[in-house]
Amino acid sequence: MNESATAIKTRGLDKRFGAVHALDSLSLEVRYGEIHAVLGENGAGKSTLLSLLSGLLQPDSGSIAINGHEVARLSPASAARLGVGMVHQHFSLIPAMTALENLMLGAEPGVWRLNARDFEREARERLAAFEIEIPFHEETGRLPAGVRQRIEIARVLLRDARVFLFDEPTAALTTSESDRLLETLSILRERGAAVVFVTHRLDEVMRIADRVTILRQGRAVSRVERRPFDSNQLASAIVGETLPEERFPPLEPSSGYALTLEQAGTRAIESLSLNVQRGEIVGVAGVAGNGQRDWIDLILGLAPFQRGRISILGAEASFAPVFQRREMGLCYIPEDRMSDGLLEGFPLWSNYLLGSGGASWWINRRAASAEARARLDAFAVKAPSVDAPPETLSGGHQQRLLLSRELDGSPGLIVAHNPTRGLDIRAARFVHEALIEACRAGAGVLLFSSELPELFLLCRRIVVIHRGRAVEARLASDWTAASLGNAMTGGAP
Amino acid sequence: MKIVRVLRLAAAALCALGALSIFLWLAGYSPWETARVIAEGSWGTPAGRMQALGKSSILIMTGLAVALPFRAGLFNIGGEGQMLLGGLAAAMVGVAPLAFSGPVHWILCLIAGAAAGAAWAALSGWLREARGVHEVISTILLNFVALHFCNQAVFGWFSAGDGASRTPYILESAVLPALVSAGAARLSWAIVFACAAAIALSIWLLFTRPGFTLLAVGANPDASRNAGIRDGRVRVAAMALGGACAGLAGAFETCGLSRAFFARFGGGMGFDGVAAAFLALTEPWAVIPSALTMSSLRTADRTLQLEIGLPKEAVFIMEGVLLLSIAVFFRRRVRAE
Numbered sequence: 001m002n003e004s005a006t007a008i009k010t011r012g013l014d015k016r017f018g019a020v021h022a023l024d025s026l027s028l029e030v031r032y033g034e035i036h037a038v039l040g041e042n043g044a045g046k047s048t049l050l051s052l053l054s055g056l057l058q059p060d061s062g063s064i065a066i067n068g069h070e071v072a073r074l075s076p077a078s079a080a081r082l083g084v085g086m087v088h089q090h091f092s093l094i095p096a097m098t099a100l101e102n103l104m105l106g107a108e109p110g111v112w113r114l115n116a117r118d119f120e121r122e123a124r125e126r127l128a129a130f131e132i133e134i135p136f137h138e139e140t141g142r143l144p145a146g147v148r149q150r151i152e153i154a155r156v157l158l159r160d161a162r163v164f165l166f167d168e169p170t171a172a173l174t175t176s177e178s179d180r181l182l183e184t185l186s187i188l189r190e191r192g193a194a195v196v197f198v199t200h201r202l203d204e205v206m207r208i209a210d211r212v213t214i215l216r217q218g219r220a221v222s223r224v225e226r227r228p229f230d231s232n233q234l235a236s237a238i239v240g241e242t243l244p245e246e247r248f249p250p251l252e253p254s255s256g257y258a259l260t261l262e263q264a265g266t267r268a269i270e271s272l273s274l275n276v277q278r279g280e281i282v283g284v285a286g287v288a289g290n291g292q293r294d295w296i297d298l299i300l301g302l303a304p305f306q307r308g309r310i311s312i313l314g315a316e317a318s319f320a321p322v323f324q325r326r327e328m329g330l331c332y333i334p335e336d337r338m339s340d341g342l343l344e345g346f347p348l349w350s351n352y353l354l355g356s357g358g359a360s361w362w363i364n365r366r367a368a369s370a371e372a373r374a375r376l377d378a379f380a381v382k383a384p385s386v387d388a389p390p391e392t393l394s395g396g397h398q399q400r401l402l403l404s405r406e407l408d409g410s411p412g413l414i415v416a417h418n419p420t421r422g423l424d425i426r427a428a429r430f431v432h433e434a435l436i437e438a439c440r441a442g443a444g445v446l447l448f449s450s451e452l453p454e455l456f457l458l459c460r461r462i463v464v465i466h467r468g469r470a471v472e473a474r475l476a477s478d479w480t481a482a483s484l485g486n487a488m489t490g491g492a493p
Numbered sequence: 494m495k496i497v498r499v500l501r502l503a504a505a506a507l508c509a510l511g512a513l514s515i516f517l518w519l520a521g522y523s524p525w526e527t528a529r530v531i532a533e534g535s536w537g538t539p540a541g542r543m544q545a546l547g548k549s550s551i552l553i554m555t556g557l558a559v560a561l562p563f564r565a566g567l568f569n570i571g572g573e574g575q576m577l578l579g580g581l582a583a584a585m586v587g588v589a590p591l592a593f594s595g596p597v598h599w600i601l602c603l604i605a606g607a608a609a610g611a612a613w614a615a616l617s618g619w620l621r622e623a624r625g626v627h628e629v630i631s632t633i634l635l636n637f638v639a640l641h642f643c644n645q646a647v648f649g650w651f652s653a654g655d656g657a658s659r660t661p662y663i664l665e666s667a668v669l670p671a672l673v674s675a676g677a678a679r680l681s682w683a684i685v686f687a688c689a690a691a692i693a694l695s696i697w698l699l700f701t702r703p704g705f706t707l708l709a710v711g712a713n714p715d716a717s718r719n720a721g722i723r724d725g726r727v728r729v730a731a732m733a734l735g736g737a738c739a740g741l742a743g744a745f746e747t748c749g750l751s752r753a754f755f756a757r758f759g760g761g762m763g764f765d766g767v768a769a770a771f772l773a774l775t776e777p778w779a780v781i782p783s784a785l786t787m788s789s790l791r792t793a794d795r796t797l798q799l800e801i802g803l804p805k806e807a808v809f810i811m812e813g814v815l816l817l818s819i820a821v822f823f824r825r826r827v828r829a830e
Contacts, residue, residue, distance in 0.1 A: 302718060323721030332719055340715050346708075353702070354709055355720025361701050 007163045007194035013062035022048040024218040035195040037205045040215035046198045054086040055079035085161030087152050095141025099151050146177030163194045253277035258413040258444025264308035268294040276444035283459035284448045291468030292448050313412040329412025333419045337398045342390040349386045379404035396427030417448045505822040509815045534796030535789040543680040548788035550683035554742035555766025556780035558735040563775045565731035566711040571632025572739040573763025574639030575613045579606035579740025583747040584754035587663025598666040603744045610740020611733040618732030622725040647756050658756035669749040681749035694777035
């Protein structure tokens with residue numbers, strides 16, 4: 001394979017969704033033997049680009065050439081025939097099947113003959129060349145995200161793909177899993193494959209990309225052709241301005257507690273003691289899956305309360321159901337905006353009705369729309385109209401929408417779970433400022449985050465969660481990287 | 494968006510009519526002739542009109558019994574059992590010699606029917622929330638319990654005697670007043686109540702907070718729970734509301750049409766509600782035209798057989814084709830969870 005041969009070349013790709021110009025005459029060239037990073041904010045057009053390249057969507061105008069030949073109408077099937085494979089961000093494996101069965105799906109050697117043993121032997125050989133190891137006979141649903149992703153890659157690989165499209169592949173992975181994935185990408189490159197790597201994680205780009213294209217509002221605003229990259233330059237190209245300073249000025253807590261847990265427990269939690277003062281952001285650091293969900297269920301009132309005592313803004317709330325706690329001043333920013341916070345297919349104005357304990361029987365549409373308009377404007381949510389459904393907004397603006405609903409009317413206690421997950425720098429910045437603002441107004445914030453820089457940026461105190469227990473709580477300034485890392489992994493802090 | 498829906502509906506109707514025409518033509522019947530006979534057999538005579546509308550009043554209610562819980566994310570297949578119990582409850586109240594004048598007696602019958610259906614459906618809702626029993630399973634099984642309980646009543650403790658497979662006739666005061674009558678044929682006010690219920694429920698869903706809450710729970714139970722909605726209660730309430738509709742269907746049948754609770758009461762209209770609801774894309778007001786269509790076909794079935802020799806079961810094929818083409822053109826609205 002000629003290393004510098006062009007794998008994909010697009011010219012003037014254009015795609016609109018209604019009023020949104022998702023891609024604006026984009027030209028892009030991807031070569032074999034390179035990792036081409038596509039960086040950009042949420043809504044910059046990255047996912048649209050990949051959908052066009054993999055044949056899931058058709059461009060309004062412009063052309064796509066694969067291996068030097070222009071393809072008139074690319075479909076997922078013809079893209080696969082031409083060697084272009086998409087590694088899906090949301091895994092498309094069947095959880096109840098083994099890895100082997102998933103690999104064989106859609107790649108069956110013949111209609112009548114399905115020889116699993118031959119298939120496995122051949123697959124093992126071919127994957128070994130790429131140093132990809134897979135537990136062939138384990139049920140896919142029980143495997144960690146990183147392994148499932150390897151199966152996805154293997155599936156694309158076994159279909160003779162030479163061009164790999166990755167859509168934010170590290171979003172759902174732990175750090176070590178990400179490292180392993182990046183290694184796999186380098187091996188793919190060494191073997192002459194072309195890799196398109198869509199991400200908004202700068203550090204990963206700095207580590208492995210050969211060339212970088214930066215998208216902003218559907219246009220390629222910057223291309224960096226060779227290493228070394230300047231991270232500040234890349235970051236400012238993404239945002240379109242220089243990066244803000246690194247740390248918010250520390251807030252001094254005011255008197256009174258937003259939340260106190262005294263040996264509180266549910267079926268899942270033995271005993272949890274914790275407090276959050278008003279005007280203070282307390283971070284909860286921990287490896288995902290260490291019981292964060294159980295803590296949130298306890299504080300929100302979703303899990304049946306069994307022991308101890310919970311009070312919100314000084315008032316007893318142990319047995320209060322969710323709606324009463326919300327009336328007491330609790331609000332919640334869930335990890336998964338669309339599935340845990342918003343109503344798909346419902347107009348924006350009615351999304352604001354969710355959780356608002358209005359007393360009236362009738363819904364006054366005009367008033368609700370006007371109020372929605374005001375709140376959308378206050379949080380600068382980019383939405384075509386108050387009648388549009390939330391799924392038409394980009395991830396960052398969905399989060400703004402959610403914040404504008406939850407933070408309305410001076411909340412006393414904010415529980416936020418990975419509030420910047422999947423957001424670009426600017427959207428994340430907006431979320432941070434909104435939390436700080438609420439804090440200044442007297443709210444206490446309990447911030448569950450898997451991003452340590454975020455915790456250090458915002459929090460006065462950081463609690464470490466490990467296997468459902470609060471291991472240690474300290475002022476943020478008293479934690480070191482080493483002590484925190486130890487506490488999170490179960491060592492002595 | 495509205496135009497798209499209308500166009501889709503037109504396309505679905507055209508597809509169904511086209512497919513049916515081909516089917517009839519292949520079987521040796523004239524599609525035009527068939528259409529004419531259906532129209533005349535159901536709407537051509539006063540008796541036919543009254544029969545079609547009378548059936549519609551039942552079918553609208555059993556359709557609502559499916560449509561409403563469906564919008565809350567539940568599939569109520571128990572309309573049949575809820576309808577039976579509603580009919581039986583209405584019959585029991587209907588034979589009670591109450592010393593009331595005016596409409597009180599039949600109103601009490603309707604309330605009894607609605608309450609019986611609601612309680613039976615709420616049981617399924619409660620089983621789901623408290624014990625995790627899927628509502629499809631429990632409603633199907635409770636249908637059998639209701640059916641055999643009602644049979645026990647008809648043939649046993651509540652039988653009219655003399656080997657009649659029915660309960661005693663209800664008192665005159667418990668009979669729904671007639672809207673129109675022509676000779677022996679009679680149409681009760683049930684059709685008006687049913688249409689009013691369908692329209693009221695559509696308005697309720699769209700313009701009130703409780704209605705919005707029901708829709709929100711159906712669309713996204715997790716987001717609703719996080720927002721403080723007690724989604725379990727909402728689901729139980731939605732089941733109860735659906736059951737009340739089915740129970741009213743039974744009461745309409747007892748107090749408006751049959752005047753007693755019979756064996757094989759309702760003729761399977763509880764199950765037909767599923768088709769009526771999905772033909773209406775689970776939109777309450779749209780259950781009215783959907784039920785009217787189905788009952789017109791059912792009313793004309795004998796005429797079809799007599800006049801052109803088309804087996805009367807052919808109307809079920811027609812219903813099936815209609816429903817399928819709706820499902821094809823509106824797959825999102827006809828898909829369970």
